[in-house]
Amino acid sequence: DAGRQSQEVMIGMRRNLTMKPAYSSVEALGYCFPHENLVLLQKVMERTHVSSLAKQVVLAGQGAVESWQFLVIVAIACIVIGYGFLFIIWYSFDKLMYGLIVGAHLLLVASSLAFLYAGFHPEHNVFRNYFSEPVSRLSAWACSGLAFSVWGLFAALCCYNRDAMAVTIDSVKATCEVIS
Numbered sequence: 001d002a003g004r005q006s007q008e009v010m011i012g013m014r015r016n017l018t019m020k021p022a023y024s025s026v027e028a029l030g031y032c033f034p035h036e037n038l039v040l041l042q043k044v045m046e047r048t049h050v051s052s053l054a055k056q057v058v059l060a061g062q063g064a065v066e067s068w069q070f071l072v073i074v075a076i077a078c079i080v081i082g083y084g085f086l087f088i089i090w091y092s093f094d095k096l097m098y099g100l101i102v103g104a105h106l107l108l109v110a111s112s113l114a115f116l117y118a119g120f121h122p123e124h125n126v127f128r129n130y131f132s133e134p135v136s137r138l139s140a141w142a143c144s145g146l147a148f149s150v151w152g153l154f155a156a157l158c159c160y161n162r163d164a165m166a167v168t169i170d171s172v173k174a175t176c177e178v179i180s
Contacts, residue, residue, distance in 0.1 A: 038062060083180070090176035094169045101158060101165075108151035115144035 023040065025032040034040040041062055064071060089096075118125040119140035127136035158165075 033058065033062070036066065038066065086176055086180060090173060090180070093172045093176075097165065097169060104154060105151065105158075108147055108154060112144050112147035112151060115140045115147060119144060 023037060024035040026035040027033075034044065042059070118127075119137050122128055122133055122137065125136045125140050127139040130136070131139060
């Protein structure tokens with residue numbers, strides 16, 4: 001470049017210094033880094049003997065500083081979503097819990113009936129591709145019995161722990177009241 005001047009300096013070793021146009025910089029970790037010029041910062045970081053972790057930290061910090069508005073919006077969105085979730089849990093936790101329990105009952109009974117049906121109708125038996133017809137029929141009936149047994153245990157536990165579910169619902173609602 002015609003606009004740049006070179007000067008040779010001898011202090012312990014010979015160095016060539018070249019004048020370059022100034023750019024805005026910011027001090028960090030005892031060094032000056034380019035400010036609001038990510039491309040130049042990446043060039044400096046590539047040519048500097050700094051550990052890759054330090055490079056990642058500096059580049060991440062530079063990116064966070066340049067996009068602070070986005071980070072503030074994300075933080076606000078997280079707070080709004082968190083309080084929205086809290087509001088939903090506060091007003092519908094009991095419905096959600098009972099709905100999940102009813103859904104589990106229906107799933108277990110339906111799977112038991114589906115396997116029972118498959119045991120009587122070989123064309124609908126999922127085990128027919130893997131086993132002979134008698135073995136696939138017995139496998140479907142065994143799965144039906146297993147699903148029915150699990151449903152029976154689940155129903156017994158639901159009846160036995162009815163009071164514990166009510167206490168859980170009350171504690172979740174009380175916790176939501178304290179948090180909000």
